[in-house]
Amino acid sequence: MLPQFAYIRPRSLSEAFRMLLQDDAVVHGGGTDLLGCLREGVFEAKTVVSVRSIPELKGIQQIDDGGVRIGALTTITEIAEHPLVKEKYPGLAKAAVEVGSPQLRNQGTLGGNLCQKPRCWYYRGEFHCLRKGGDTCYAVDGENQFHCIFGGDSCFMVHPSDAAPALVALDAKVHIEGPKGKREVPVGEFHVLPSKDPQKETVLEQGELVTAVSVPPPAAGLRSSYRKVRARQSWDFALVGLALAVAMSAGKVTRAGVVLSGVAPVPWRLMNVEEFLPGRTLDPETIVLAADISLERAKPMELNAYKMTLLKGVMEEELTALSAR
Numbered sequence: 001m002l003p004q005f006a007y008i009r010p011r012s013l014s015e016a017f018r019m020l021l022q023d024d025a026v027v028h029g030g031g032t033d034l035l036g037c038l039r040e041g042v043f044e045a046k047t048v049v050s051v052r053s054i055p056e057l058k059g060i061q062q063i064d065d066g067g068v069r070i071g072a073l074t075t076i077t078e079i080a081e082h083p084l085v086k087e088k089y090p091g092l093a094k095a096a097v098e099v100g101s102p103q104l105r106n107q108g109t110l111g112g113n114l115c116q117k118p119r120c121w122y123y124r125g126e127f128h129c130l131r132k133g134g135d136t137c138y139a140v141d142g143e144n145q146f147h148c149i150f151g152g153d154s155c156f157m158v159h160p161s162d163a164a165p166a167l168v169a170l171d172a173k174v175h176i177e178g179p180k181g182k183r184e185v186p187v188g189e190f191h192v193l194p195s196k197d198p199q200k201e202t203v204l205e206q207g208e209l210v211t212a213v214s215v216p217p218p219a220a221g222l223r224s225s226y227r228k229v230r231a232r233q234s235w236d237f238a239l240v241g242l243a244l245a246v247a248m249s250a251g252k253v254t255r256a257g258v259v260l261s262g263v264a265p266v267p268w269r270l271m272n273v274e275e276f277l278p279g280r281t282l283d284p285e286t287i288v289l290a291a292d293i294s295l296e297r298a299k300p301m302e303l304n305a306y307k308m309t310l311l312k313g314v315m316e317e318e319l320t321a322l323s324a325r
C-alpha cells in the first residue's frame, strides 16, 4: 500500500523549487519508478511534487547550433518516435525503444529515467544496505549475478537507465535548475560513483530539478547505435548494454563514444576503447582488439563473470555492424 504523503502539482518552476525545499520532498515525473519505491518503503517522502503541469519541461526542439533539446518531461515513447531524434541520433531512439514496456515508455519521462533509483535487490529489498545508510553492501558476499564488473567500490549496484549511456556517448548535457539558479553538467558527470558517495545517485542537490537534456549536433559521419542484452525477451534491465557514437571519415574513425550500461554503478565510458579507435579502420583485427581492450579494467564478482563474455561478444558484433553501415 502507498504510504500517506502530500501531493502537490505546481504550475511553474519557481513554485516547484519552493515546494522541493521542504524536507523529504521528491520530484514526481511519470511516477513509474517513484511510486514503486514509496510503496515498497525503499525511501520515504512527506511531499511529492509533480512537475507534470510545468510547460517549460515538455517537448523536443531543434536548437540553434543544430543540436536538439529534450525537455525533462518528454516521455520515453516521444523520444523513441520523434523524427529529429531518429534522424540525428538513431542510437538514442533505439535506447528509448529498449526501455521497459510500452506502458512504461508512455508514462516514464526522460528526467525520471536519468534519476531513477538502483534496481539492486538488496537496495530494493528489506536490507539496510550501505546505500540506505547501513554499513554493508550485501552483494559482496551474496547474490551478485546482476551486479557490477566496473566501478564497484563500497556499493556494487548497476545503473539501470538505457537512455543515459546513449546520451553520454553523444556528449549530451543535463540542464539543472534549482533555488540557486541554473547549471549544466555533461551527462557523463551527472551520476555519482560509490567511491564518491554511496548514498547519492546523481549530483542533484535538494530542491534541484532536471529541466532538459541537450544533445550537440551530430559530428560529420556520425553513426550511433544501442544494443541491450537482457535475460528474457519481455521487459527487463540490461545485463550488458552498449551505446556507440562513432564518427567516420574516409573509412577511418575520427571520434568514438563507447559507453556501457548494466555493468557499472554509473553509465560506464570505456575511455581506453574511445582512445584506441580514432585513426583506425573498423576492420576485423581492430574490432577484436577493441573488444579485448574493453575488458582490461573489469573486476568481476563471484557470480557475474559471464558479463565479461557478453561484453566482448556485444562489442565485436556492434562494431562489426557499425562498420558495415
Ligand SMILES: Cc1cc2nc3c(=O)[nH]c(=O)nc-3n(C[C@H](O)[C@H](O)[C@H](O)COP(=O)(O)OP(=O)(O)OC[C@H]3O[C@@H](n4cnc5c(N)ncnc54)[C@H](O)[C@@H]3O)c2cc1C
Residues within 6 Å of the ligand: 026, 027, 028, 029, 030, 031, 032, 033, 034, 035, 036, 051, 072, 073, 076, 098, 099, 100, 101, 104, 107, 108, 109, 110, 111, 112, 113, 114, 115, 116, 117, 160, 161, 162, 163, 204, 208, 209, 210, 211, 235, 236, 237, 238
Ligand atoms: C517494471 C519496470 C521496468 C523498467 N524497465 C526499464 C528499462 O528497461 N530501462 C530503463 O531505462 N528504465 C526502466 N524502468 C525505470 C523507469 O520507470 C523508467 O526509466 C522511466 O523513464 C522513469 O521515468 P518516470 O518519469 O516515471 O520517473 P519517476 O518515477 O517519476 O521518477 C524516478 C526518480 O527520478 C526523480 N525524478 C523524476 N523526474 C525528475 C526531474 N525532472 N528532475 C529530478 N528528479 C526527477 C524522482 O524523484 C524519482 O526519484 C523500469 C521501471 C519499471 C517499474
